[in-house]
Amino acid sequence: MSSDHALRNYHHELTCHCLRPGLHAPMLVANYIETALSLAKSFEKQRNPLLQELYLKRTLYEIINKMCDPLIHNAIRKQCLEQLYKPLLALKRYYKTHNNTVKFLLLEREARVLSHEFNPF
Numbered sequence: 001m002s003s004d005h006a007l008r009n010y011h012h013e014l015t016c017h018c019l020r021p022g023l024h025a026p027m028l029v030a031n032y033i034e035t036a037l038s039l040a041k042s043f044e045k046q047r048n049p050l051l052q053e054l055y056l057k058r059t060l061y062e063i064i065n066k067m068c069d070p071l072i073h074n075a076i077r078k079q080c081l082e083q084l085y086k087p088l089l090a091l092k093r094y095y096k097t098h099n100n101t102v103k104f105l106l107l108e109r110e111a112r113v114l115s116h117e118f119n120p121f
Contacts, residue, residue: 025073025075025078028076028079029063029066029076029080029083030079030083032062032063033059033083033086036058036059036062036087037056037059037087037090039055040052040056040059040090043055049098052094053094056090056091056094057091057107059090060084060088060091060111063080063083063087064084064110064111064115066080067080067081067084067114067115067118068117068118077118081119081121084111088107088108088111091104092104
């Protein structure tokens with residue numbers, strides 16, 4: 001299974017209503033983030049920084065969107081909030097490597113504002 005196909009599969013699972021979301025949500029969100037970050041890392045190895053940045057930002061925004069969506073189960077929303085730091089740290093490392101910390105600070109501020117506004121706790 002390709003990584004892009006796996007991301008689409010996790011995207012579908014994040015939007016569905018699982019029978020036991022309290023048990024499945026932590027692994028579901030963690031696996032989605034891990035798959036996306038490994039795909040971004042493969043683009044880094046291929047020396048393709050544009051696609052690397054694209055997948056890192058896509059992961060961050062997907063997690064933020066799920067966290068802010070009131071139609072998603074609260075267990076998944078809470079896990080998205082708790083694991084939001086993973087794509088943020090990857091983006092911080094990416095922007096630090098490419099000497100563009102201003103973009104990271106803007107993304108971090110946006111994530112901070114949205115996480116306070118749509119906190120599912």
